[in-house]
Structures are given as C-alpha cells and as structure tokens.
Amino acid sequence: MTGLRHKTVLITGGSGGLGRALAGAFAQQGCRVAIVARGPEPLQSAAAEIAQNGAEILALPCDICRRDHVRNVHEQITAQWGGVQIVINGAGIARAANFAEMADDLRDDTLKTNLTGAYNCCKVFLPAMLRAGWGRIINIASTTAKASYRNVTAYTASKHGLLGLTRSLALVTARHGVTVNSICPGYVDDERTHRNAEMMAEKTGKSVGEILKLFAASSPQNRLIAPEEVASLALLMASEKLGGMTGQAVSVDGGAVMV
C-alpha cells in the first residue's frame, strides 16, 4: 500500500482480535506499530506475534479512558519514533443487556471506553498531525453506528457517537492534510464473537455452532467477516493515495447495512 512504509501507527485495543489483525497488516506494510490495551500480558503476546516477522513494535499498557495514560503513550512513542501519523481507535467493549435491567455502570463504562476513549486519543494525537500537515484517524465503529439492535443500547449509543466524532473531526481537519474515517464491521470471526456466541448459547440452550450460524445469517452473504478484511480497508483509508476520503463510515458487513 503506497506511502505507508516507515509511518508510525498507534492501534488502541491492539491485543484484541481485530487489533492484532490491524497491527499485523500495518507491520507488513513496513509501518512502525504501537499497540495499547490495559492488560499487559495479552498485549505482550500480541507484540511478540507481530515482531516475529521483523516488525518494529511497541506494546504500551494504557487505559484510554485516562487522558494521563494516553498522554504518557504519546510521550513514549514520540521519544522512541518521533511522532505518530496514523491513529486507529480500535479499543472497545460490547456488553449486551436488556435496557430495563441494564445497570448505569454498563452505560458509563461503554460510553467512556468506546467514545470518550477515542476522543482522548484524538485530543492527544491530533495536534501533531495538524502541525505536520498529514495524518490519518480511523475509528473502528460497527454496523451499530448506523443501525439499531435490541439489547445493545449503550453500545449502539457509543458507536453512533463515534460516527458523530468522526464526521465532526473530518471537518475540523479537512484543510490540514488529515483525514478522519470510520469502519463499520458486522460480526467479525474473532475471539469476541466466539465469546459472545458462547454466552448466548448458555442463555438460550442452543449450541455455539447454531448461534454462530445465526450471526452469519444476519449478513446477506451469510458469513462472518474475516478480521483481515477490516484491516484491508484500514490500509486503504491510511494510504497516501486516498486523501480525498474523509468523514466517511464504510461498512464491512456483507451488505447487512446499506447506508
């Protein structure tokens, strides 16, 4: 992918299923990759996996809900590599709950992680991009950013909010060489989706395989999305060749949501 070699990319949620695929894809393009998440062990193991192919990688424990943590990450990457050109806001939590029974804590945690966390990273990393006259912010949203689903009220609100942040920042940055876009995946074939299927199987008495088939059937293509498909779109959005695309929310969902 043109122009990505030697760029530095920060990927939040880099120890998760999608985060690891994103980190691997950018590392393969010759980027320096910094990954952050709260849990140090999964983070180290993700970094070790990606470094096997000779990539330059930094694994920095960080809670993106804490602005001081994010600032610290900014300082460490800047000291090591001089700056960050691409930020991928991938960290997120998704807990299902019936609205009437949902605890306020679930709403608070979800909005804080999925929306305020991404906001914190934009707030800390964007100024240097604006000064440099080049940058890319890619927010990993969800089909729930465009459509509504039952029992994921807080998640849906947080991802709708993330689209609002994307569109607003796209205007703020439009004349400064920076683009801000979102990716909206459907059900991805990763650990999280399998964990969710296990939980639903326990609740409903169906098998995990049956639940995964139901997830797949929510897409007109009748399949789950490979994490690498999301990573391919992120590479395209980050490319030097795609400076005119900003403020967009692109679905990778087999045609499930066509807006």
Ligand SMILES: NC(=O)c1ccc[n+]([C@@H]2O[C@H](COP(=O)([O-])OP(=O)(O)OC[C@H]3O[C@@H](n4cnc5c(N)ncnc54)[C@H](OP(=O)(O)O)[C@@H]3O)[C@@H](O)[C@H]2O)c1
């Ligand atoms: N999987 C899907 O089907 C799917 C579909 C649509 C959209 N998405 C979105 O894609 C993104 C990645 O999902 P995934 O499937 O890779 O989920 P995942 O496997 O559960 O990974 C989530 C990642 O976010 C990190 N994280 C959570 N809270 C954090 C915090 N406060 N600070 C820093 N890191 C934090 C987690 O690490 P720690 O817990 O150690 O912090 C982990 O690295 C999410 O935004 C999700 O909403 C996923």
